[in-house]
Amino acid sequence: MSQLSKLPLKSSILKFIIMHVLGRKGRRLKYGILADDFTGAGDVGLQFRRSGFKVTIITKLDVSLAVEAVKGAGAIVLDTETRNASGGEAYKTVRRAVEIMKESRVELAYKKIDSTLRGNIGSELDAVLDATIKKLSLVAPALPEAQRATVGGYHLVRWTPIEQTEFAKDPLKPVKESNLVKLISLE
DSSP: OGGGGGSOGGGHHHHHHHHHHHTTTTOOOOEEEEESSHHHHHHHHHHHHHTTOOEEEEOSOOHHHHHHHHHHOSEEEEEOOOTTSOHHHHHHHHHHHHHHHHHTTOOEEEEOOOTTOOSOHHHHHHHHHHHSSOOOOOOOOOBGGGTEEEETTEEEETTEEGGGSGGGGOSSSOOOOOBHHHHHHHO
């Protein structure tokens, strides 16, 4: 568990996940992480690497690549490149990515989302839940070090509702809602 202290504070959710893993009779689970863009894939991969995991980032949704990668890695990151896709396309791609993870024998999945809520969060969470038997997801986009917090279900950037920030003017995926439940439900 000493490796947990190496993780930066922003990785508290990852610390929780990794603590769950290390508490399983000394055996590490195989993690599968879904990211909607390469930057996010690299970021989450780095956090797992800093905690001692061998990580492979896969940029092509291919079963054989994932099966081989998971054999030698503690964590595989699938970059779906769905941030700027339509909601329907994001759903199909993420659903396929989850199926690939299942075929690869990933034991625990983590869906990374952008801390400024850009992308197809609702569609992608629906795809993850529909492709598994799970009917519950934890959504935690806060990143206090970057002045991003969720208070009372509302996401804030620099203590301003995100819909009133520059992220509401994003040319590809503007964020028009600060209430997380409403934002996820809109898709």
